[in-house]
Amino acid sequence: MKVSKQNAEHYVWGGKCDGWHLVKNKDVSIIHERMPPHTKEVRHYHTRAQQFFFVLKGTAALEVDGIIYDVKAHEGVEVLPFILHQMMNRSSEEIEFLVISQPFAQGDRVAVYEEED
Template sequence: MEIRNLQNATPFTTKDGSTIRSLLDHTTAPVLNQSLAAADLPEGTSTQRHYHKKSEEFYYILSGIATMEIDGEKTQVGPGDAILIPPGAWHQIHAEEALNFLCCCSPPYSHDDTYFK
């Protein structure tokens, strides 16, 4: 049985500039096909616009309000919203309020699969 608690997860900065705490991925458990992390963005900050060639992502907003942009389409998101980010889709999230969200990637998140212009 693999159980990880957020309080014990070490934060790190991803290639796009967000701070995440990896809960379940190949560095913390015998995970093969996905990753789960908790992410925080301070009010007024954004991730750097990027895409992943391989990974499909889900964001699930726990708290805060943000503007989500996927391939040029923007919408406001908040608590309870689940967002699909397909592989190859340019995306960026901007925190209008302090933002806390879950990020699930399949295949697992990798710096090597994060691309910028």
């Protein structure tokens, strides 16, 4: 079956961001995500899954193990298990990207909350 944002399972995260499960099984997941300007996810790591973030539109800021990478459209970054990371949209434009997780990342995410200043 052909899959797209129009027919994929949709969810909202962080109150404003969207995700569409393009592939969702125990071995791999591929999610198309959209982040409005000035949004970010919680810094976290995965205990099993390795992930690959591939930007489709805009420029994302992806923090990986304390280093922030500006990831432009058609660029990607791999994140291995146990490595802290956080996707951010620091721009005034919407960003879209793919998150490819192997194996399926649900259930192995460990959030790291920071104290507010």
